Amino acid sequence: MSIALLPLAASGTLIATGVTLLLERSLVRVLAGVIVLGNGINLLIVTAGGDAGSPPLLGRFEPERMADPLPQAMVLTAIVITLGVSAFLLAMVHRSWQLTGSDEVQDDTEDRRVRLRARRGELVDAVRARREAYRRLVAEQRAELAGLGTEHARHAQGAQDAQERAQRKRLRARQRESRREMRQAIRAERERQALAIDPELEGDD
Amino acid sequence: MESVISVPVLLPLLAAGVKLAIGGRLRRLQSLISVVTLAVTVVVSMLLLVEVDAHGPMVTSLGGWPAPLGICLVADRLSTLMLVVSSSVTLCVMAYSVVNAYADQEHDAPMAIFHPAFLVMIAGVADAFLSGDLFNLFVAFEMLLSGSYVLLTFGGTLSRIRAGATYTVMGLASSMLFLFALAIVYAATGTLSIAQLAVRFATLDVHVKLLVELTLLLTFAIKAAIFPMSAWLPDSYPTAPAPATAVFAGLLTKVGVYSIIRLEALLFPGGPVATLLMYVALATMLVGVLGAVAQTDIKRMLSFTLVSHIGYMVFGVALSTVQGLAGAVFYVVHHITVQTSLFLVTGLIERRTGSTSVNRLGGLMRATPLIAVLFFVPAMNLSGIPPMSGFLGKLALVQAGLSEGGPLPLTLVAAGLVTSLLTLYAVAKVWGKAFWRAPQGGPAGAVVESDESTGADAIVTTTAMPAPLLGATAALVALGLSFTVLAGPLSSLAERTAGELMARDPYISAVLGRGM
Numbered sequence: 227m228s229i230a231l232l233p234l235a236a237s238g239t240l241i242a243t244g245v246t247l248l249l250e251r252s253l254v255r256v257l258a259g260v261i262v263l264g265n266g267i268n269l270l271i272v273t274a275g276g277d278a279g280s281p282p283l284l285g286r287f288e289p290e291r292m293a294d295p296l297p298q299a300m301v302l303t304a305i306v307i308t309l310g311v312s313a314f315l316l317a318m319v320h321r322s323w324q325l326t327g328s329d330e331v332q333d334d335t336e337d338r339r340v341r342l343r344a345r346r347g348e349l350v351d352a353v354r355a356r357r358e359a360y361r362r363l364v365a366e367q368r369a370e371l372a373g374l375g376t377e378h379a380r381h382a383q384g385a386q387d388a389q390e391r392a393q394r395k396r397l398r399a400r401q402r403e404s405r406r407e408m409r410q411a412i413r414a415e416r417e418r419q420a421l422a423i424d425p426e427l428e429g430d431d
Numbered sequence: 432m433e434s435v436i437s438v439p440v441l442l443p444l445l446a447a448g449v450k451l452a453i454g455g456r457l458r459r460l461q462s463l464i465s466v467v468t469l470a471v472t473v474v475v476s477m478l479l480l481v482e483v484d485a486h487g488p489m490v491t492s493l494g495g496w497p498a499p500l501g502i503c504l505v506a507d508r509l510s511t512l513m514l515v516v517s518s519s520v521t522l523c524v525m526a527y528s529v530v531n532a533y534a535d536q537e538h539d540a541p542m543a544i545f546h547p548a549f550l551v552m553i554a555g556v557a558d559a560f561l562s563g564d565l566f567n568l569f570v571a572f573e574m575l576l577s578g579s580y581v582l583l584t585f586g587g588t589l590s591r592i593r594a595g596a597t598y599t600v601m602g603l604a605s606s607m608l609f610l611f612a613l614a615i616v617y618a619a620t621g622t623l624s625i626a627q628l629a630v631r632f633a634t635l636d637v638h639v640k641l642l643v644e645l646t647l648l649l650t651f652a653i654k655a656a657i658f659p660m661s662a663w664l665p666d667s668y669p670t671a672p673a674p675a676t677a678v679f680a681g682l683l684t685k686v687g688v689y690s691i692i693r694l695e696a697l698l699f700p701g702g703p704v705a706t707l708l709m710y711v712a713l714a715t716m717l718v719g720v721l722g723a724v725a726q727t728d729i730k731r732m733l734s735f736t737l738v739s740h741i742g743y744m745v746f747g748v749a750l751s752t753v754q755g756l757a758g759a760v761f762y763v764v765h766h767i768t769v770q771t772s773l774f775l776v777t778g779l780i781e782r783r784t785g786s787t788s789v790n791r792l793g794g795l796m797r798a799t800p801l802i803a804v805l806f807f808v809p810a811m812n813l814s815g816i817p818p819m820s821g822f823l824g825k826l827a828l829v830q831a832g833l834s835e836g837g838p839l840p841l842t843l844v845a846a847g848l849v850t851s852l853l854t855l856y857a858v859a860k861v862w863g864k865a866f867w868r869a870p871q872g873g874p875a876g877a878v879v880e881s882d883e884s885t886g887a888d889a890i891v892t893t894t895a896m897p898a899p900l901l902g903a904t905a906a907l908v909a910l911g912l913s914f915t916v917l918a919g920p921l922s923s924l925a926e927r928t929a930g931e932l933m934a935r936d937p938y939i940s941a942v943l944g945r946g947m
Contacts, residue, residue, distance in 0.1 A: 248603075253600075256600055256603075263607050264607065267614060270611065270614040271617065273618075274617045296617075296623075300623075304569075307573045311603060314577070314599070315599060318584060321584075325587075325592060331593075334597060
């Protein structure tokens, strides 16, 4: 038996193309890959059946010169099966498109968990930074208040008193305001952090 | 008598066809058909097992074509034993799903889609066990895969489509690989009949033989979820409906294991691949069980233990001794039953509480003592607490490993023991959190947080547990326990099976006739 190079090369090309497409993330490309891959392998099976010959029909052709009928029967079966599965995959692509508006394969649970863990790390850092900033702010404001107090002590008393008291009041109000903002920001970060703990709760983003 | 072999394949297919024709009507008749079909399959498989055990393998040629040319079904000890276990398990699961559908007042869909897909899948599983021809094995795989694609994406919700995409693409890739392997095999030997291949491989060039063996092994390893090819399993199985997951976990991976046993014992005995299989088994056990320890969802945890315990069976096959194979066969029988019952119980938990995450469950022991018992028994069985069959199976494998000796088998024995311990840790974690600890707010057994935000399927939770639902699960758990009582006959049957496999000749001469 001589080796037919052309069918083998063709089947190799088809299989390579099919595998490449199969590795894609879009399900439509995967489907195309499956079809191309299936054809390549079917061609390989037919080639494996040996040399070409006359049709394998008993009584009409000489059995010695017939082509091997077994690979042909197998390829027919394989084609039918590939067709059925392709139809199913197509239905799934359609359903995926209905639900998500895309045909891309989504990340699996473990991938999402890893991603969320990374995000949780970032959030922890963010909270730490905010807390640091808050602590600094409080210290600064305390220093400011203390400075005001000593100033007040130096300029004894008099008409300035009332003015100073008002100034002090404003300063305190401003301090309270900024502290509240800071606390709120930290709380928000904490909530986002809590959400990031459970991959199922967060879902896809 | 020989033609009876085809009953486990043809009957479920026929029933599936009838059900598709009936559609959503006549629900009572439909459930009756399903249950009766599977019950008949159980009886036929048992008869076959008794017959084959006494008189050696039986062969039937489909379509009247004689054996090496046409496709034949071969029933030997291994295939009939697998058939008996798989059909008993599927009967329980079918009863469970019928009752489940009735109790939940689900109309039309389960009968019209679920049952036919389920039956086609079961026919595919039976065909895979009985097939005496590699191409027919491919067709069997396609049958069971198509059935499982439908079951896995049942209802078409977002999470199931996501899981289905992974599962379907993996299934397709492995099918294509199988087809590719068939092309090489046919080009190299000019036949696909397993018995004839066993004869012809003996004279084949070593390198071609290795290529063929590795390609086939890779295909089956994907199906069996052996370590480097196992990532698809824990992501796809847990989202399917409970009865479907139970059968997937119990049977589909075992079909892969069965094929590996056939491949290694019959087609490529004593090849260099055994060492590779040892390493692979080691990695599968450890990686799988470490994954299980890290999970907080019961179904995901069980899926990881499933992967991990496939490693035990591969270990038994890799030893390539009668003792090792017998251990593997015993372990397959045990594991099909236990894993299926655990997933069914998880289905009950989900039905009761609406969740399977241990972080949201609590106090189930108080709320539903019966479910607690039904979970506890197979969970302990899985982790190998004496005197249950999990312990006996592991013991057989450990003994086989010890008698083999050498650094690699001994490492595997140690890894097997560690895996067993970690499995116990994983299930004990679930037990402690979901069953033992005080209920997390709310009434006992209630879901702590609402599942709404996940966008997952809305699950109807109910405290009503119909007796047949519990009965079907309890029957399966009892079947798992009965392997302890029947351990003597079962392990001697497993040994006879392994002996027959290692001898090879009974299978080959039954198919090809005494003269060959």
